[in-house]
Amino acid sequence: xxxxxxxxxxxxxxxxxxxxxxxxxxxxxxxxxxxxxxxxxxxxxxxxxxxxxxxxxxxxxxxxxxxxxxxxxxxxxxxxxxxxxxxxxxxxxxxxxxxxxxxxxxxxxxxxxxxxxxxxxxxxxxxxxxxxxxxxxxxxxxxxxxxxxxxxxxxxxxxxxxxxxxxxxxxxxxxxxxxxxxxxxxxxxxxxxxxxxxxxxxxxxxxxxxxxxxxxxxxxxxxxxxxxxxxxxxxxxxxxxxxxxxxxxxxxxxxxxxxxxxxxxxxxxxxxxxxxxxxxxxxxxxxxxxxxxxxxxxxxxxxxxxxxxxxxxxxxxxxxxxxxxxxxxxxxxxxxxxxxxxxxxxxxxxxx
Amino acid sequence: xxxxxxxxxxxxxxxxxxxxxxxxxxxxxxxxxxxxxxxxxxxxxxxxxxxxxxxxxxxxxxxxxxxxxxxxxxxxxxxxxxxxxxxxxxxxxxxxxxxxxxxxxxxxxxxxxxxxxxxxxxxxxxxxxxxxxxxxxxxxxxxxxxxxxxxxxxxxxxxxxxxxxxxxxxxxxxxxxxxxxxxxxxxxxxxxxxxxxxxxxxxxxxxxxxxxxxxxxxxxxxxxxxxxxxxxxxxxx
Numbered sequence: 001x002x003x004x005x006x007x008x009x010x011x012x013x014x015x016x017x018x019x020x021x022x023x024x025x026x027x028x029x030x031x032x033x034x035x036x037x038x039x040x041x042x043x044x045x046x047x048x049x050x051x052x053x054x055x056x057x058x059x060x061x062x063x064x065x066x067x068x069x070x071x072x073x074x075x076x077x078x079x080x081x082x083x084x085x086x087x088x089x090x091x092x093x094x095x096x097x098x099x100x101x102x103x104x105x106x107x108x109x110x111x112x113x114x115x116x117x118x119x120x121x122x123x124x125x126x127x128x129x130x131x132x133x134x135x136x137x138x139x140x141x142x143x144x145x146x147x148x149x150x151x152x153x154x155x156x157x158x159x160x161x162x163x164x165x166x167x168x169x170x171x172x173x174x175x176x177x178x179x180x181x182x183x184x185x186x187x188x189x190x191x192x193x194x195x196x197x198x199x200x201x202x203x204x205x206x207x208x209x210x211x212x213x214x215x216x217x218x219x220x221x222x223x224x225x226x227x228x229x230x231x232x233x234x235x236x237x238x239x240x241x242x243x244x245x246x247x248x249x250x251x252x253x254x255x256x257x258x259x260x261x262x263x264x265x266x267x268x269x270x271x272x273x274x275x276x277x278x279x280x281x282x283x284x285x286x287x288x289x290x291x292x293x294x295x296x297x298x299x300x301x302x303x304x305x306x307x308x309x310x311x312x313x314x315x316x317x318x319x320x321x322x323x324x325x326x327x328x329x330x331x332x333x334x335x336x337x338x339x340x341x342x343x344x345x346x347x348x349x350x351x352x
Numbered sequence: 353x354x355x356x357x358x359x360x361x362x363x364x365x366x367x368x369x370x371x372x373x374x375x376x377x378x379x380x381x382x383x384x385x386x387x388x389x390x391x392x393x394x395x396x397x398x399x400x401x402x403x404x405x406x407x408x409x410x411x412x413x414x415x416x417x418x419x420x421x422x423x424x425x426x427x428x429x430x431x432x433x434x435x436x437x438x439x440x441x442x443x444x445x446x447x448x449x450x451x452x453x454x455x456x457x458x459x460x461x462x463x464x465x466x467x468x469x470x471x472x473x474x475x476x477x478x479x480x481x482x483x484x485x486x487x488x489x490x491x492x493x494x495x496x497x498x499x500x501x502x503x504x505x506x507x508x509x510x511x512x513x514x515x516x517x518x519x520x521x522x523x524x525x526x527x528x529x530x531x532x533x534x535x536x537x538x539x540x541x542x543x544x545x546x547x548x549x550x551x552x553x554x555x556x557x558x559x560x561x562x563x564x565x566x567x568x569x570x571x572x573x574x575x576x577x578x579x580x581x582x583x584x585x586x587x588x589x
Contacts, residue, residue: 203457206453206457207457209446210443213443214442214444216437216441217437217441217443219405219424219425220403220405220425220429220434220436220437221429221454221457221458221502221506222425222426222430222457222458222506223457224426
């Protein structure tokens with residue numbers, strides 16, 4: 001093992017350099033659209049890691065997770081747009097969004113403490129819908145959220161005098177808004193990964209594992225199951241809230257349309273497909289499930305090139321292939337692409 | 353007698369059904385006490401209330417001189433009142449060693465925890481052999497051993513055992529009771545809830561007999577074993 005340590009360090013340096021060069025390489029190879037997709041993928045990594053805390057670590061099935069993303073996004077949008085005429089700085093708004101989302105996490109967690117599995121899933125699903133319907137309807141009698149029209153002209157991220165929405169030149173490289181956001185999102189995603197890993201190996205992480213495995217037994221080990229479950233909801237929501245704030249500033253426009261049940265399910269798919277409970281797997285799942293649907297858009301032009309005409313509308317085929325990919329994955333790798341060590345061990349024992 | 357646990361007029365209900373209808377019992381320090389009775393007599397409900405997993409409807413529970421009625425389980429464990437749940441409740445996907453480590457959740461002193469591990473493995477050599485195996489792959493008897501070893505990891509002064517012999521082969525039942533005696537020999541006070549009345553009474557110092565939510569007999573284990581009432585109802589004679 002001693003020989004592998006230097007190589008490991010070299011590998012990390014290479015990965016770091018690749019990540020730093022990624023937006024420029026991607027722009028040259030695939031075009032600007034793909035830089036945007038990369039930015040979105042980084043946001044989804046944060047979201048998936050947040051949901052992984054709730055579902056993967058603590059074993060609480062949450063089908064309304066996107067609500068926390070919405071809370072974070074609206075928190076930022078309302079306080080940094082002409083909607084309410086407020087333009088708070090982002091360094092205040094991001095922690096505030098995280099805190100508000102955490103409070104909502106506890107609001108969801110507290111009444112559902114006794115629920116598990118299917119029942120919890122239904123309640124969380126309802127919670128997600130409540131948030132979306134509220135955002136849709138809080139435009140009357142007092143217009144707060146501007147209803148279905150959403151909020152426009154959201155302030156871009158601004159750190160000191162440096163606006164991420166503007167193009168900057170530095171060291172012979174041109175940093176467009178997409179590049180700027182990439183680096184901020186990358187930093188946040190890396191931080192999310194580090195926090196997730198640290199949580200996993202901590203006392204808190206062990207308490208979550210115990211609750212996931214057997215809640216009654218966990219309580220008789222001296223674990224305060226109520227607080228630990230609330231903590232999981234709050235921590236997961238925090239990740240969602242931060243990602244939401246970043247999303248709002250990145251898009252400049254948000255509406256309740258972005259926070260549908262299907263989006264919750266998509267994030268859940270990332271967690272499950274990548275490998276529930278395993279941070280690396282969840283990151284992989286988030287990247288794959290952001291990139292795959294986008295890549296499948298190219299099926300239209302490919303049909304045109306190969307057959308001279310488009311037989312099947314790519315938007316139809318896209319969801320079909322996506323669904324098929326999910327089914328195949330679950331058939332052949334039921335614990336995810338990159339399963340958590342523990343689930344893999346269990347699978348092997350079941351087979352053997 | 354200097355009692356470690358005193359229960360006064362304890363009542364427990366599930367929904368509308370009253371499972372325990374005002375019972376009194378006490379356990380002295382170092383004692384090994386059996387609580388026997390048929391299915392549905394209220395034994396497990398009593399145990400759950402004592403361990404803080406269930407809030408009693410009425411009554412008073414005193415542990416080590418302080419009232420603990422309605423205190424949550426995680427709080428009681430920290431004061432040395434531990435329970436081995438019915439159906440064992442091991443963490444199936446965690447290895448044997450990880451299960452034991454979870455038992456030491458409330459402790460922080462690494463050296464002492466390492467000693468606890470050694471003691472657990474000495475008491476249950478079978479677990480030492482299987483320390484890297486997921487608990488879900490152990491046999492029923494081994495899981496029961498693990499559940500007991502795990503409960504010992506939190507260094508209990510009072511251990512509540514819920515039906516340790518449930519669903520085990522007769523040979524394994526004998527083994528489990530041997531370990532119950534071994535744990536008792538280490539000075540741990542125990543309350544043993546059992547359907548296997550004969551083994552429980554042969555193992556314990558004293559016994560309580562429960563019938564439809566009430567305690568109908570309380571005496572020395574030997575006296576109970578020879579009581580016609582117990583012999584007829586629980587020993588099948």
